Amino acid sequence: MIDKTLTSCEAAVADVHDGATVMIGGFGTAGMPYALIDALLAQGARELTIVNNNAGNGDTGLAALIRHRRVRRIVCSFPRQADSQHFDAAYRAGEIELELVPQGNLAARIHAAGNGLGAIYTPTGYGTRIAEGKETREIDGRHYVLEYPLHADFALIRAHRGDRWGNLVYRKTARNFGPLMAMAAKCTIAEVDAVVPLGGLDPEAVVTPGIFVQRVVATGLGRQEAA
Amino acid sequence: MIDKTLTSCEAAVADVHDGATVMIGGFGTAGMPYALIDALLAQGARELTIVNNNAGNGDTGLAALIRHRRVRRIVCSFPRQADSQHFDAAYRAGEIELELVPQGNLAARIHAAGNGLGAIYTPTGYGTRIAEGKETREIDGRHYVLEYPLHADFALIRAHRGDRWGNLVYRKTARNFGPLMAMAAKCTIAEVDAVVPLGGLDPEAVVTPGIFVQRVVATGLGRQEAA
Amino acid sequence: MNRLGRDAIAARVARDIPEGAYVNLGIGLPTRVADFLPADKEIVLHSENGLLGMGPAPAPGEEDPDLINAGKQPVTLLAGGCYFHHADSFAMMRSGRLDVCVLGAFQVSAHGDLANWSTGAPDAIPAVGGAMDLAIGARQVFVMMELLTRDGASKLVAECSYPLTGLRCVSRVYTDLGVFAVGAQGARVIETVDGVSLDALRRLTGLPLDWAATNGENAA
């Protein structure tokens, strides 16, 4: 029997190694896999490269990883926010490396990895600082920048429901980068509000097919639904 | 009020011009938009470039377009089938041009158009006849072929349900190329079993958001469901 | 001199958005445009974090942390709206499906270059978000800004001095003193605020402005 469910986040992240590249889902706090990040913090892996749209909000989640100096490098589109104080401090202290990627290129590069492409020509950023030093090409009268896929060792994502085969559905805008990261990581770990029996998800409405997911942990941390 | 629904397939395809590039959904007969193709046949547009996985089955649908000499060029992965006699005859008579594209590259090139990419490096076909004369590149130790997006003037697709904003859901494996073609064409026309009221589709389960669809026609031709 | 307040600029932008348009309103000031869209017309708002058919802010107590806009504020979903992942969301821009996006700016050049993500200050933490994708992706990019900085410098310029967001991507600039068309033919004035003359705008911007041929050109 295939059973990708685990009962603890600790077990789910136990093999994240120092120096690993870890994608973390979420846009702001929507879709942020808090329980998995807490477990990763407790687990202690260091020198991580993190891929996320932001660079942490407040004191929890990704911000806590940064605060505890676990992150060597971050790939994101929008690090500077009102409550990104831990990133700001680490960045100004020269303790964290930043690769700034426009949000659509971030999505496209993660998606390119998931689609097994070697590189893509994207229109975004042409003629800007973002494209400095990068290969460009004119195709059918439009200018493009060559961008490479973003792969990861692990993806930590949050979904709404999952089953033991790893199929996932998301909730509202908490979907965001989750389905893309699941496709791009060697090992995708999904934190879900609840595990449902096999067949409990509508096969027409599954967003992430189980083939892209290695581990599913029910945390019971659902927001609205849990109320 | 936004209302993309039309009551006739004739009206839906009225402006398809001679020489147009037309994507036609479907894999074999699943997802083939028969009513729209019949209307296109009656409308009479000629010198079409058709993008479809196959080159027609039997005597109806795409096969009928070919039989009536409306297709100048076809881009597909698998033209040769037991019942592709009309394509076979036209091809052997030199009356139709064939661009053979591996199925995954076909999907990826249509998807690249929908994603606004200028070109992609794909691993499929490297070292084979399919890649002859094409640019290749080694990236991280793997070989890739440069492939360009496939755009279209029109996409004719079949979906299960639609609403007046153009949102679509599909049925089982009739989904296949439909969502990709909808993203890649300037004008996407969807034949659906039924139009439902706005709000009648689960926002978590919409497969093709209405922004990618210009026209929706209810043909009542649903298969199993109509029984 | 008369100046439009921010809400008045937002209302002016809203007037140029036709029924049926797919529209992305950038974070910050452009978000206010939503408040002035006519209730009797269907205009579909896109938010790059994965929704189409975005509705207004929820009633107090009804906020859902899983339903937010690109500015991370709680929003609602209209009937006919739907959710999708980030790649599909940016595909909507990149494949030219968004009719209009409205962005703020530090500077816009007469030929339509946009600078709105960085002032180039050496100690600033850079952040770009979706601005570069929106700038080159939408069919029409409307910029909404005050014409002058606090120091009185024009933000409509011959050439941007700040780092660019996108090249030749802006078509209209809505300001507190007038509305401008920008692009290949340079900057032209579509309308001015009551009591503001063409000469005053020439003096304030230092640009050789003329009236646009028709008020309607380049409109959505």
Next chain:
Amino acid sequence: MNRLGRDAIAARVARDIPEGAYVNLGIGLPTRVADFLPADKEIVLHSENGLLGMGPAPAPGEEDPDLINAGKQPVTLLAGGCYFHHADSFAMMRSGRLDVCVLGAFQVSAHGDLANWSTGAPDAIPAVGGAMDLAIGARQVFVMMELLTRDGASKLVAECSYPLTGLRCVSRVYTDLGVFAVGAQGARVIETVDGVSLDALRRLTGLPLDWAATNGENAA
């Protein structure tokens, strides 16, 4: 000489597919492998036209024209299965998620090149389908074929003479006379059918075959 029938080859392939594997069975002969997968193990079948968790053929009268496999035959969906579009389907291959695909072949070379889409006949209508994507996408490509053509020529060859489907992509070749490992170290024999000797296989293929170091190497 003993030869396995096609069903026996299919059964032999099925033995090497472990529980939990994601597997694509190519159209034609490889489809038969499904009939020999153990009922007490969960193995997830992928079909490139957009489904995972493919089940057996439906009962007569229960066919649904919207639920077919890549060979366009009616199939069913198991609990836990789901539907997706073609880009996601091929992403599963290209990003290395398929553990095994089983394909037929015209020729396989000792170093793992595959030729299975065209015999290069000048008047033939070419058709490639998903074969090239499967060949380079799956983690392991198993080929299932009769070792010899009707004319007695070996289809396991030093170098393919037919147009290639993929380079160095095959790891195992299951035939009516034996099972072979192919790859960087050349072709080796994993097992032979009862009564068929290593020498006989050397003679039939013209290749300098030896026993594989262990029967298990390169296995899924």
